Amino acid sequence: VHGLRNAPDPGPPTVDVTATGLSSTPVQQAVELARRYGPLYVRRYHGRDSVWASSLALVEELSDETRFAKGVGPALENVRGIAGDGLFTAYDDEPNWAKAHDILLPAFAMNSMRTYHPHMLRVARRLIASWDGRFTPGAAQSAPVEVSEDMTRMTLDTIGLSGFGYDFESFARTEPHPFVEALVRSLGHSQAKLARTPGGDYSAEDAEFAADAAFLARVVDEVIGARKAAGDTSTDDLLGLMLGSPHPGSGEVLDEANIRNQVITFLIAGHETTSGTLSFALYHLLKNPAVLHRAQAEVDALWGSAPDPEPSFEDVGRLRYVRQVLNEALRLWPTAPAFQRRALADTTLGGRHRMKAGEFVVVLTPMLHRDPVWGDNVEEFDPERFAPEAEAARSPHAYKPFGTGERACIGRQFALHEATMLLGMLIHRYRFIDHRGYELKVKETLTLKPDGFTVTLAARTPED
Ligand code: HEM
Numbered sequence: 001v002h003g004l005r006n007a008p009d010p011g012p013p014t015v016d017v018t019a020t021g022l023s024s025t026p027v028q029q030a031v032e033l034a035r036r037y038g039p040l041y042v043r044r045y046h047g048r049d050s051v052w053a054s055s056l057a058l059v060e061e062l063s064d065e066t067r068f069a070k071g072v073g074p075a076l077e078n079v080r081g082i083a084g085d086g087l088f089t090a091y092d093d094e095p096n097w098a099k100a101h102d103i104l105l106p107a108f109a110m111n112s113m114r115t116y117h118p119h120m121l122r123v124a125r126r127l128i129a130s131w132d133g134r135f136t137p138g139a140a141q142s143a144p145v146e147v148s149e150d151m152t153r154m155t156l157d158t159i160g161l162s163g164f165g166y167d168f169e170s171f172a173r174t175e176p177h178p179f180v181e182a183l184v185r186s187l188g189h190s191q192a193k194l195a196r197t198p199g200g201d202y203s204a205e206d207a208e209f210a211a212d213a214a215f216l217a218r219v220v221d222e223v224i225g226a227r228k229a230a231g232d233t234s235t236d237d238l239l240g241l242m243l244g245s246p247h248p249g250s251g252e253v254l255d256e257a258n259i260r261n262q263v264i265t266f267l268i269a270g271h272e273t274t275s276g277t278l279s280f281a282l283y284h285l286l287k288n289p290a291v292l293h294r295a296q297a298e299v300d301a302l303w304g305s306a307p308d309p310e311p312s313f314e315d316v317g318r319l320r321y322v323r324q325v326l327n328e329a330l331r332l333w334p335t336a337p338a339f340q341r342r343a344l345a346d347t348t349l350g351g352r353h354r355m356k357a358g359e360f361v362v363v364l365t366p367m368l369h370r371d372p373v374w375g376d377n378v379e380e381f382d383p384e385r386f387a388p389e390a391e392a393a394r395s396p397h398a399y400k401p402f403g404t405g406e407r408a409c410i411g412r413q414f415a416l417h418e419a420t421m422l423l424g425m426l427i428h429r430y431r432f433i434d435h436r437g438y439e440l441k442v443k444e445t446l447t448l449k450p451d452g453f454t455v456t457l458a459a460r461t462p463e464d
Contacts, residue, residue, distance in 0.1 A: 053361050067343065178215070331369040
């Protein structure tokens with residue numbers, strides 16, 4: 001025993017996946033590896049190592065901002081091909097990060113949320129009108145609705161209108177907006193690039209990525225151009241702040257290239273993840289009728305049986321259980337499922353993994369959210385985990401769907417306001433029918449979403 005105690009710790013296990021390859025669902029693959037090899041392991045692929053961490057103890061360390069900061073790892077390096085030095089993909093020490101962060105912060109204060117609320121409501125009603133349109137007259141059940149696609153239409157229109165006064169009119173289109181197609185393709189490409197093998201010819205993919213990046217930039221120039229042409233100089237949304245509001249300290253404004261990167265960033269960050277969250281939430285409600293009933297009781301108590309309630313800004317804050325449902329959906333399937341931390345100085349993580357300054361660790365959020373601190377029924381969907389007493393009793397580092405520290409998500413309240421209101425309105429209005437016995441399949445394009453998830457709808461009756 002004595003000898004063992006003195007033996008040097010070999011460090012975390014190394015798992016070489018070169019032979020098996022990286023799957024098209026790398027996060028789910030990383031989750032499987034974590035189940036087999038534990039909460040800290042090194043994944044080796046063609047000689048490239050990445051370190052994956054997922055226990056509460058490790059994430060508590062990694063959240064210490066005196067030791068670690070955000071790392072722009074290989075995945076985000078690829079996304080820089082479309083979003084450059086925008087907030088999400090900026091390096092910590094890039095001057096444009098702090099500059100844009102300070103200029104844009106007021107756009108995420110409580111008062112700004114009030115100005116976005118009417119836009120969010122307007123778009124929520126578009127989705128409802130579209131779903132109502134899936135009923136043929138006289139039929140008790142609607143035709144199937146494509147949940148993820150419609151949620152994406154909703155969140156894209158919402159960020160477009162709230163952030164930039166631009167209307168993507170996604171519900172007027174049968175196919176997703178070309179911007180979404182280019183975006184999803186380029187995010188998928190940014191992910192696929194991580195799995196490349198040495199010596200392969202990827203020139204066709206690279207050309208497609210470059211074409212998509214150019215197309216995204218053109219759409220954004222159109223968004224900016226429309227605002228300038230309208231002679232609108234208000235500063236009550238993201239674009240207004242960027243075009244018309246100098247930095248509070250230095251008086252400098254953002255340069256044109258940076259504004260374009262920010263608009264792309266917000267259009268990406270502001271819709272894919274929220275849309276996935278809503279889709280997962282609906283999936284879990286479908287599979288957990290008791291939870292759905294409780295959430296319906298909450299919206300019914302607030303809005304009665306009026307078919308078309310007029311949710312106020314304050315109402316959304318009152319839907320506490322609906323919000324718990326969203327929190328729990330983000331626990332099981334955090335739609336931005338990983339983020340990287342960079343060591344600020346040489347250090348040892350978890351008492352065993354030596355790191356040099358500048359080295360990265362990936363936080364694997366879905367496994368953190370299944371740490372034993374969550375109990376022994378971690379796969380069960382239970383929004384009670386987010387009751388205020390339960391939350392107060394738990395380490396804040398056990399739950400990181402929005403990242404951590406200074407570089408955590410700036411849009412968290414925006415996303416939760418938008419999603420809580422829409423989910424509340426949907427469960428108030430419809431009964432959901434699992435017409436095909438959907439089995440969850442999670443699709444990955446850097447973000448997560450349920451793949452091929454459809455439901456049919458029925459009007460609610462007083463009994464349900
Ligand atoms: C950052 C998740 C919605 C804008 C982040 C990060 C995560 C995240 C994990 C940190 C990434 C890292 O450390 O590398 C989510 C999820 C959302 C959501 C799960 C929805 C449920 C939004 C929305 C917006 C937004 C609606 C904008 C309106 C951003 C921006 C950053 C960010 C700009 C970068 C912040 C910075 O580094 O300064 N988000 N996000 N996100 N998010 Fe979100």
